Amino acid sequence: MTREAGGVTAASVTPSVILFGPMSPxxxxxxxxxxxxxxxxxxxxxxxxxxxxxxxxxxxxxxxxEVLAAADEVGAAGRPGPSDSGSDGV
Structure with missing residues (x-):
């Protein structure tokens, strides 16, 4: 995934597993x-x-x-409600 796509995913409340290569998350x-x-x-x-x-x-x-386990974990976390999105609006 490119950093742009990762940023869009991270900016949403859709649960995500993002793989990183040379650049640290x-x-x-x-x-x-x-x-x-x-x-x-x-x-x-x-x-x-x-x-x-x-x-x-x-x-x-x-x-x-590792990826499958992470997907299970974020799936179990569920989608947050509007009040759970954090102070940065994400």
């Missing part, structure tokens, strides 16, 4: 909400969108079971 990740779950296995934040044919090792470290 601290910079481009969703707000800390129970219905958003970033997954990142990087060791340091690196510039993203570098040209090249290889998949970043941080992405390759993400396993299917």
């Amino acid at each position: 601290v910079r481009w990740g969703p707000p800390d909400r129970p219905y958003h779950r970033p997954i990142w296995h990087g060791t340091r934040s690196e510039p993203g969108d570098q040209p090249g044919p290889d998949v970043h090792p941080a992405v390759l470290a993400i396993r299917e079971q």
Whole structure:
């Protein structure tokens, strides 16, 4: 997912699991909400969108079971109501 699409997802109240590669979710990740779950296995934040044919090792470290478990967790958290969206309007 691109950071733009991740930002749109994070700005909504739709539960989401967002996978991160070279860039830490601290910079481009969703707000800390129970219905958003970033997954990142990087060791340091690196510039993203570098040209090249290889998949970043941080992405390759993400396993299917981890994504499925995160999806179950955000699904169980449910969609928040208007008063649960946080002070930033998200």
